[in-house]
Amino acid sequence: MPERLHVRKTYKLYVGGAFPRSESGRTYLVxxxxxxxxxxxxxxxxxxxxRKAQPKWAAATAYNRGQVVYRIAEMVEARRAEFKSLGVPGKEVDAAVDRLVWYAGWSDKIAQVIGNANPVAGPYFNLTAPEPTGVVGVVAPASLLGLVSVVAPAIVTGNTVVVLTAAPQVAITLAEVLATSDxxxxxxxxxxxxxxxxxxxxASHDDVNGLDLTGIEDAELATELERAAAGTLKRVRRPGVTDFTADPGLAPMTAFLETKTVWHPKGF
Amino acid sequence: MSDLRSLLHGLPGVDKVGVEARAAALGTRSVKTSAKAQAIDLAIRMVDLTTLEGADTPGKVRALSAKAVRPDPADPTCPSVAAVCVYPAMVPVAASVLRDTGVHLASVATAFPSGQAPLDVKLADTRDAVAGGADEIDMVISRGAFLAGDYTKVFDEIVAVKEACGDAHLKVILETGELGTYDNVRRASWLAMTAGADFIKTSTGKVPVAATLPVTLIMLEAVRDFRARTGRQVGVKPAGGIRTTKDAVKYLVLINETVGDDWLSPDWFRFGASSLLNDLLMQRTKLTTGHYAGPDYFTLD
Known part of the structure; x- marks a missing residue:
């Protein structure tokens, strides 16, 4: 009996729910x-x-989006062994799962916390509610926890994201989780x-509404990207060096939310 | 008219596999940089900017006509499109905007899109459109009669509509999606050209299968062979389903490789489209600004 050949995996891109190769045909070794x-x-x-996915995702109920993000947490849990084999420590997988559950919970609560019924001098209800910014470009950190900590807050509020990463194994394994998580x-x-x-x-794309530079370490490049993003008035988040194990607060979510205020007559 | 029948049935059959392979192969050409810029501008000049909806209003038609004249208000070097294509009822509205701009005004007529109406209704439809200011008429053939083998009826209708057009150009819509076979596409092309069509057009855009590369290839071969036989040049207009710059460039390659430079002009080739124009404008903007453009920066209609 000849020895069985090991089937090795190519980490491909994740675009539109499919796993295509690069249109350029290029690959590299990691x-x-x-x-x-x-x-x-x-x-x-x-x-x-x-862009195509964004309107429907934003129109889904907050409750539904929360369930979907919670499902991601369940599926990461199920792939624990695979993440471990890629060198992600068990504690970090725990933290990533917890982070996903935490953001899933925020889905139908963020509007109550940062939205408001504003007192105005007139016979009106004046209501402020958050709305997703749209399509967000994300330069992700290499770690699983870092990746989850930038993707989850952006999508849980109804944005869609294009994630750039230099860590294919972890990121594409997470993509495989996402592809099976509703x-x-x-x-x-x-x-x-x-x-x-x-x-x-x-950064310069007219059809991208926000840019998260958390994963950029080169300060000069980050500044250059901020400058390019200014051309279309994108919302840019550049938190600098981040301790992902700490409580992230609301900033990662509010960075990519728009504020809509509605005046409604009352007292007829 | 046994002559007509023997002409149409004497045409060589279409090699289905061959024509699809040829169209697919030509669709893989890569057109870049300065050639792409030229292709985009040519494609813009070939667009028949179309709105054929029950919900068309005078306001929408006026806005569309203004866009046809200056597709990209931010860039004066952007050329105008070839024509605006509307329903007969909207012709006077479009005419008021397009007068003296060089942009043609096309109107569909003859009980578009089904063509299922008596001949005198079709002729009245045509005359109204021409009287309203249309200088191009897009007529539909009676597919029912064609498929039943009543070529004479189809032929006579085209001749009658051509006469009703007067000086206006006549485009004959074959509705290839309803003809069933490539052989029928070739026959219908020859039938329309023999009857006096100035243009042959693939589709109404109202049936699921609209313009495709193989069908357009067959029609291009037909106009090429027709000119070789009779000396008269006829234009081609694919319509429906062409939405991206990439698609449009494939058609330009197809023209160049099938009939050559003589047809690479808005006088002889048109795209019947609405959303295609915005994609062409976005690609054009990408080439001039160096970054990707977004749909938010262009008008919807």
């Missing part, structure tokens, strides 16, 4: 595994997928490769 190397056109396609295709899109190559295209 810790001995083949991964797709995303190009600017993959970023373009991912934005199209994210997350509609296109809500999260994952591109693996070099942020320096693809992030500028997201």
């Amino acid at each position: 810790d001995g595994d083949n991964a797709a190397l995303a190009s600017r056109k993959d970023a373009r396609d991912a934005v199209v997928a994210a 997350v509609p295709g296109g809500v999260v899109n994952v591109l693996t490769g070099h942020a320096a190559e693809t992030a500028p295209w997201l």
Whole structure:
């Protein structure tokens, strides 16, 4: 009997609910595994997928979005062994699952906390409610907890995201979790490769509404991206060095929310 | 009219596998940078900007006509489209905006989209549109008669509508999605050209299968062979389902490889489309600004 050949896995992109290779055909080696190397056109396609998914995801009830994010937590839990085999410590998987559950809970509570019934001098109800910003480009940190900590707050409020990451194994394994967690295709899109190559295209893209630079370590690049994002008045989040084990607070969610205020006559 | 029948049934059969493979192969060409910029501008100049909805209002038609003249208000170098295409009732509205702009005004007529009406109704429809200011008429053939083999009836209708058009150009819509076979597409093309069509057009856009590359390839071959036989050049207009710049460029490649430069002009080739224009404008903006454009920056209609 010849020895059985080991079937190795290629880590491909995650765009629109499918796992395509890069349109450029490029791959690169990461810790001995083949991964797709995303190009600017993959970023373009991912934005199209994210834009297409956004209205329906935003229109889903907060309760439903919370359930979906909770489902992600369940599925990460089920893949614990696989994450461990990629070198993610058990404690970090715990923290990632807890973080997902925490954000899932915020889904139908954030509006009560940051929304308001405003007192106004006139016969009106004046109500403020948060609404999702739209499509958010995210440069993600390499760790599982970091990745979850930037993706979950953006999507739980109704945004869709295009994630750039330099850690294909963990990110694409999480994408496989998302693909089996009732997350509609296109809500999260994952591109693996070099942020320096693809992030500028997201930053200047007219159809991207927000940019999260948490995963960018090169300060000069981050500044350049902020400048490019200013061309279309994107919301930009650049928290700098972050301790992901600490309580994240509401800032990661509120960074990509718009405030809608409605005046409604009363007293007829 | 046994001549007509023997002409149409004497045409060689279409090699289905061959034409689909040829169209698919030509669709893989990569057109980049300056060639792409030229292709985009040519495609914009070839667009028949179309709105054919029951919900069309004078306001919408006026806005669409203004967009046809200046598709990108932010960029004066952006060319106008070839024509605006509307229902006959909206022709006077569009005419008031398009007068002296160089943009043609096309109107569908002859009981569009089904064509199931008596001939005198179709002719009255056509005359009204021309009187209202349309200089191009898009007529539909009677697919029912064509499929039943009554070629004479279809032929006579086209001749009668052509006469009712006067000086207006006549585009004949074959509705290839309802013809069933590629052989029928080739026959209908020849039938329309023989009857005097200035353009042959694939579809109304109102049935599920609209313009496809193979069908357009067959029609391009038909106009090429027709010119070789009779000396008269006829234009081609694919319509319906062409939404992206990539699609449009595939059609331009198809023209270049099938009939050559003579048809690479808005006088001889048109795209019947509405959402295509915005994609062309976004790609054009991408080339001029260097970053990706978004749909929020262009008008919806």
